[in-house]
Amino acid sequence: MDPDFPLWLRTTHLLNFVLIGILLRSGWEILSSLPRLWWRNDCKPGTEWIKFTRRRVPAEEGVYTSLMDERSASPLLTLPGHKNVGLGRHWHALGTTLWLLNGLVYVGLLFGTGLWRRIVPTSWDVIPDALDSLRIYLGFGVPSIEHFQPYDALQMIAYTGVVFVVAPVLILTGIAMSPAVRSRFPWYVKAWGGHQGARSIHFLGMVVMVLFTVMHVGLVFLVHPEYNLPHMVFGVTDPSRHAQAFTIAIATIAAVIGFWIALSYLTLADRVRAQKWLVALTEPVRKIALGWMKPRMGRQRSYTEKDVSEYHWTNGLPPTEDESVEWLAHRDNDFRDWRLEVGAEMSDRRLQLSLADLRALPKTEYVAVHSCMQGWTATSKWGGVRLREVLDLFGPRPEGTNYVMVTSHGLAQEMIDHRPREPFYAVLSLDLVAEDDTILAYERNDRPLEIHLGAPLRLRVESNHGYKMVKWIKSIEWIADYANYGDGRGGTREDAALQAFNGRI
Ligand SMILES: Nc1nc2c(c(=O)[nH]1)N[C@H]1C(S)=C(S)[C@@H](COP(=O)(O)O)O[C@H]1N2
Numbered sequence: 321m322d323p324d325f326p327l328w329l330r331t332t333h334l335l336n337f338v339l340i341g342i343l344l345r346s347g348w349e350i351l352s353s354l355p356r357l358w359w360r361n362d363c364k365p366g367t368e369w370i371k372f373t374r375r376r377v378p379a380e381e382g383v384y385t386s387l388m389d390e391r392s393a394s395p396l397l398t399l400p401g402h403k404n405v406g407l408g409r410h411w412h413a414l415g416t417t418l419w420l421l422n423g424l425v426y427v428g429l430l431f432g433t434g435l436w437r438r439i440v441p442t443s444w445d446v447i448p449d450a451l452d453s454l455r456i457y458l459g460f461g462v463p464s465i466e467h468f469q470p471y472d473a474l475q476m477i478a479y480t481g482v483v484f485v486v487a488p489v490l491i492l493t494g495i496a497m498s499p500a501v502r503s504r505f506p507w508y509v510k511a512w513g514g515h516q517g518a519r520s521i522h523f524l525g526m527v528v529m530v531l532f533t534v535m536h537v538g539l540v541f542l543v544h545p546e547y548n549l550p551h552m553v554f555g556v557t558d559p560s561r562h563a564q565a566f567t568i569a570i571a572t573i574a575a576v577i578g579f580w581i582a583l584s585y586l587t588l589a590d591r592v593r594a595q596k597w598l599v600a601l602t603e604p605v606r607k608i609a610l611g612w613m614k615p616r617m618g619r620q621r622s623y624t625e626k627d628v629s630e631y632h633w634t635n636g637l638p639p640t641e642d643e644s645v646e647w648l649a650h651r652d653n654d655f656r657d658w659r660l661e662v663g664a665e666m667s668d669r670r671l672q673l674s675l676a677d678l679r680a681l682p683k684t685e686y687v688a689v690h691s692c693m694q695g696w697t698a699t700s701k702w703g704g705v706r707l708r709e710v711l712d713l714f715g716p717r718p719e720g721t722n723y724v725m726v727t728s729h730g731l732a733q734e735m736i737d738h739r740p741r742e743p744f745y746a747v748l749s750l751d752l753v754a755e756d757d758t759i760l761a762y763e764r765n766d767r768p769l770e771i772h773l774g775a776p777l778r779l780r781v782e783s784n785h786g787y788k789m790v791k792w793i794k795s796i797e798w799i800a801d802y803a804n805y806g807d808g809r810g811g812t813r814e815d816a817a818l819q820a821f822n823g824r825i
């Protein structure tokens with residue numbers, strides 16, 4: 321006898337359950353790194369529509385950083401927990417990839433086998449029928465078994481809604497939060513109400529997914545379980561195997577929950593190793609999906625000066641006396657004697673460029689949205705000089721060098737193991753160095769760059785999240801390999817927060 325629920329259906333269903341849990345738990349980790357949601361794209365303090373923290377953000381700019389806003393979540397609830405947004409993001413990426421593959425197999429076979437007719441309503445009768453079922457449920461009754469073949473009208477609407485509406489919205493809003501997508505297709509992000517619109521809709525989609533999952537699992541056990549459970553576990557309606565199916569279903573759910581929690585503790589047990597594995601598994605997808613997107617903020621018309629933010633969040637505060645007396649002296653002297661150092665590893669030659677030297681080079685200006693991978697955004701008009709044109713002054717790329725390292729006068733906000741703080745730095749690959757919208761900015765909104773946003777010079781890499789955009793720059797340098805600097809992961813946030821070297825999502 322052919323089972324009602326073939327093996328492929330039961331397998332993709334179980335995998336989906338495992339993967340949705342990974343996505344929810346890693347998503348909550350990401351949310352815990354900035355537990356606030358906005359519709360406004362400047363994330364101005366006090367304008368959140370919902371928040372999961374009691375902290376108040378000061379109205380004044382540049383005194384509070386988004387890292388200070390991170391909350392530590394329990395590993396029982398989030399993946400992996402304890403303020404590990406970088407690892408949470410890698411798990412979210414891996415979970416998304418596997419969930420998409422599983423979903424494609426499921427939808428492909430659903431249409432290939434004709435079974436789609438069981439879940440997609442093909443007649444308007446589904447509406448009155450669903451209302452009938454709803455009336456019965458609201459009276460704490462249960463529709464009789466004849467209504468289920470194998471699903472009733474209410475299930476058809478719910479399943480079609482989740483598979484063909486909620487899931488695609490989650491995917492599309494997830495894509496809209498990538499800086500690579502935004503800098504190449506700004507209109508797409510704008511269509512979702514900007515980054516914060518996409519982020520808030522993504523959150524609401526998650527809420528619907530959770531409500532659906534809870535109701536769905538609950539109803540399987542409450543409504544005709546003697547039919548449902550053997551159906552789900554063995555593929556056939558055989559009420560005589562109800563007890564066996566019940567035991568297997570409960571044991572499976574318990575095992576999956578145990579697996580989710582084990583992933584958190586396994587990740588926390590060796591975070592550096594976890595980062596290595598997770599980045600190795602997710603990098604090929606990032607490269608294929610986003611590597612070809614080149615930013616073109618200078619040539620787009622979706623974001624204009626009208627979008628410039630009223631408020632700009634900060635990550636990293638200006639250097640203090642213990643960080644850099646040198647920078648403080650330059651600040652007090654309006655940066656007249658400040659010089660940008662340009663150099664190369666294995667070479668004594670150093671170029672010293674003043675602000676006037678930089679201003680004499682061709683100027684690039686555009687309006688762009690800054691996104692911190694924690695989740696906040698701000699829109700500004702940036703002005704500066706292309707990084708590649710400054711490097712050209714030094715000469716052609718020195719032989720044996722493959723990356724550019726940018727170092728700050730300021731120190732990292734925190735190090736991975738609370739060791740003494742080291743200078744903030746970021747390393748760029750050759751493709752980022754070559755991009756039109758990788759600039760050294762000395763202006764914001766037509767005025768000299770503000771102190772807390774990186775004066776006198778900061779990096780802008782529009783195809784990446786904010787953690788690459790070094791503020792209070794001291795030097796730029798050609799290097800052979802980033803393995804020899806810091807913890808060898810290619811930047812302060814890669815070292816400390818275990819971010820991916822590739823900041824395109
Ligand atoms: N020197 C230095 N640069 C830095 C940081 C920092 O802590 N120190 N934080 C980075 C991060 S994570 C982000 S999101 C942006 C924030 O830029 P903003 O403060 O101008 O908004 O700066 C980046 N550059």
Ligand SMILES: [Mo]
Pocket residue numbers: 635691692693694786787
């Ligand atoms: Mo950031």
